[in-house]
Amino acid sequence: MASVRLEGVVKRFGRTIALRGIDLEIRDGESMVLLGPSGCGKTTTLRVIAGLERPDEGRVYFDDRDVTDLPPRSRNVSMVFQSYALWPHMKVYDNIAFPLKVRRLPESEIRKRVRWAAELMEIEGLLDRYPHQLSGGQRQRVAVARAIVVEPEVLLMDEPLSNLDAILRVKMRSEIKKLQRKLGVTMVYVTHDQVEAMVIGDRIAVMNNGRIMQVGTPSQIYKEPANTFVATFIGSPQMNILEGFVDDGKLVVAGSELLGVEAEARGRVLVGFRPERVLIGVFDGLVLEGVVDFVESLGSLTIIHVALDSGSKIVVSISGEADVEQGSRIRLTVPRDAIHLFDPESGSAITHGV
């Protein structure tokens, strides 16, 4: 096993800059999730770690070994490709067995390990088929099986579950997590799915536009987003962001005031709060008033869209059923510890809780 360290990695493709200076340390045995919008550089980061892409600037280290100039085969990594990259002329069995055959394991050992990986991925009945005879989700599981069948130092997974149905996905993601724990392998896992990210990741790196916006535990990312990008990217529905003003311990936002604000901030700020932290009624905190725009009932969740008197719109999420009617007036409270302040220019967080 090994830790992985990227130092100032820049990668350009012609005129597009895919990575604009990535600094990231993945600890030995840690599972790191890369999360970010499409095209932000997640796959490119994995490819740099695998050695498939040579960075234009910066270095890559496994433990303290500089592997920047090492070819993929000298790095002992294994990878699930976003496009699966199964060899079409090999049966499923041979696809999964390939890494073992290359490592010249004895035939009986190979058979045992392929069975094990296939059972874990629930594809043991497909070993005798060619990839083109499989569904997308089955192919994807073959790709995962091929990646876990060896014991690599670093396991790279590029959206390995994106094509599975909801039930299978939940099951597979806990299998992968368990396996990673058991083997203690260092893993970098790319996903679009926030819940998956929270479940799989010991830590999450949120990326945008070739940069890392924040690295932290799932709870840190959720509770203490480093900037407005992370704040709005993580969580569903999105965090509400309103323009506000801080002066002498007083926060003014959407026509309401909150006193006793102990923040460094002065002048214009952005005020963020999560929909699920807003309370209906008047309590201690920032009190907002408005009219219910419309209500979405999702069963376990009710999402209320509110037009504030100041003209801004916010979203409130209440667990269970909520007794509100479209068009009625509503008063809401945002608790002090649920308020995040951001710098309006840079978007960086100033404080979490006021």
Added chain:
Amino acid sequence: MAPAGREWVKPALLMAPAILYLTIFIVYPIIDTIIIAFFPEGRFSTESLEYLLYSPLSKFWDAIKFTLILAALVVPIETVLALIATLVLLQPFKGRDTAVYILSIPIAISDVAAGLIWYSMLTSKGFVNKVLIELGVIDSPIYFFGYEFRDRALLAIVLAEVWRSMAIVFIIIFAGAQLIHRELFEAADVFGASFWVKLRHILLPMIKPSIQAALIIRTLFAFQVFAVVWILAGRDIPVLAGEAYYNLVEIHRFDVAALYALIIAILSMTTGFLYLRMLRARHLEV
């Protein structure tokens, strides 16, 4: 749906153009050739066959021998060279496109022109001898042509044929190789495959269909080798197509010429069939 009992109409109509084409351009000529070869005066006769096999003037067995020798030398050599070129040119490097272009040029050169180019290069006063003499490698020119230098002429023919026809093999194989998704090689890289493992277990099986196509096309054309041989060696090195030409144009034995044509056709069809059986790409079958 067509009404019951008439389901054959649509398929038959769809196939009709192909069948018509095959009849006019394949079946009819073959039948006609058989008639010319075996019914010279409207009656069945094996005279052409007897001439071919037993006449002291016939060079049939030599022609078979040299045609097969040439095919057995030229086709494997150019296939291996084309594979090597493909391997090199799959790597991205500066000037790659230019190299691909240059390698493909011989496709545009006719076999007669190719024969003449190599003839002028290899004559006693040709380019090759001049360079070798200038460099002091040899004192007097190496003779490639003439009956007593048949082996060297064969070498010259192999050279010229490989040069001329490697391009088409290269283009077919290279095109097939370029269709392979880059990530299939990268996956092999990641899982620790060496250059040889990648070649043996990824590239070769995946371009098998292209190699098969190239081999079929090239072997069939190799059985018809003519112009280059005719220019470089005349009838000193007889080949099947050359004998057909000689019988037809020089001594007007139409029946013998037709028989040669039939033999070339049978040889080609058998080989094509064998290739298709041997090189089947199982993963492409449904």
